[in-house]
Amino acid sequence: MKKVKNKIWLDRHARNKFRKELKRRYRYDEKYYPIYIEQSKTTKRKKRLQYKLSRNKYDPLIAPENFSLYSNTEETLSFFYDIEKKFKHGDPIYFDMKNIKVLTIDTIMYFLAILKRLKHARIEYGVKGSIPSEKNCKDLLKASGFFKYVNSGYKNKDLSYESDMIQISIGQNANPYSAKNICDFTMSKLNLKRAAIRSLYDVMIELMSNTKQHAYDIRDTIRDWYIFVRYIFEKKSIRFIFLDTGEGIPTTVKRTGFEYIKSIVANVPLIPVGTKHTEYITSALKGELRSSTGELHRGKGLPKIYSFYKNGYIKKLTIISNSGYFAEGIDNDIDNSLNGTIYYWEI
Amino acid sequence: MNQIMVAKEFSSIPGGRYKTDGDYSGEEFRENCLLPKFKNLKENEKLLIILDGAYGYPTSFLEEAFGGLTRIFGAEIVLKKLDFKSDEEPSLIDEIKGYIKNAKS
Secondary structure (H helix, E strand, O other), X not given: OOOOOOHHHHHHHHHHHHHHHHHHHHHHOHHHOOOOOOOOHHHHHHHHHHHHHHOOOOEEEEOXXXXXXXXXXXXXXXXHHHHHXXXXXXXXXEEEOOOOOEEOHHHHHHHHHHHHHHHHOOOXXXXXXXOOOOHHHHHHHHHHOHHHHOOOOOOOOOOOOOOOEEEEXXXXXXXXXXXXXXXXXXXXXXXXXXHHHHHHHHHHHHHHHHHHHHHOOOOXXXXXXXXXXXEEOOOOEEEEEEEEOOOOHHHHOOOOHHHHHHHHHHOOOOOOOOOOHHHHXXXXXXXXXXXXXXXXXXXXXXXXXXXXXXXXXXXEEEEEEEOEEEEOOEOOOOOOOEEEEEEEEEO | OEXXXXXXXXXXXXXXXXXXXXXXXXXXXXXXXXXXXXXXOOOOOOEEEEOOOOOOOOHHHHHHHHHHHHHHHOHHHHHHHEEEEOOXXXXXXXXXXXXXXXXXX
């Protein structure tokens, strides 16, 4: 049966339609603005970015000469902090790498991770850049696989076992195939038998599993790890760099009640207490029941890696996580904080 | 004799702890290889686990496979029914036995 629309219905419909139209005009057409409507931060940032991009206005950010998280941690982290701040503010940046004299891959991996995180969070950003003029740095950047992940005119060099490195690879799971490739590379470069790389295989899988299970917040949709492997001909050794951009070991380890109170108190300015981040890393490595799950049979991966370090199988183990910096002879925190964890070691 | 050659019957590249962690996990090995053979063992029979031929055995893989089995049947039965062989890395046997003894639910 056909519905009869009476006058009341028609009036109400007309009134609603008029309200909607008014709302639309006030929102989109400035001449109809009867009052000032505050724009959201996201809109402001978007408009600022679009305006600057349309006029090709890029804020130059000059990378430090020693662009290395490993050897120049504070300055490099502070540089990354500036980049993130500018991105979040909606300023396009010109990433000037011309003056770089020392470049390490950990830094490139961390930069890629930041870009991926921004992209994933649907934060628009504008970034242009120059490559280092120093030949070694330029070659390393090209060979690292960096240009696989950014738009550029540069082509990647082929990944092959004749090459002295395995390009940056990214994954989310405990990937036995990646671990196998790295072990094969190690065996071929150092002329080792399979029995000699069993512990390396263990280390790789444990780090990948840790990333999958503990490194990231449960709500985080990015759960990536990055790995880079390079053969150092002069030292006849292989250097490994493993990165995740999760919460960091000091944030994810299980804290004792006393430590928890200390960490709360430490947030109050001028009270210099609180467990150092480096201490949390050391404690997790020593296996002092630090698994975030609290289960007794978990949290055995890091202690195993530490035992390989202690028995000399892996050398120069260095871990940077949040403000913690674990390395031989260093037990002090750094001033800046790294979002995630980087492991370095050599064989 | 009942035996499992892990590298041939399961994989030469064992993975992490759980199936959700990726391929060839300890959980997958326990459920698809270890548990069916273990359940079919008769009173005085033993199951030999041959560990040679693999790239390596991650801690979490071993703990989940053998520790996980212990959490179902108990340490005494698992230690009684399992035998291990590892010519490439003999210390692995003690490590696994340690996981079995220390497995807690």
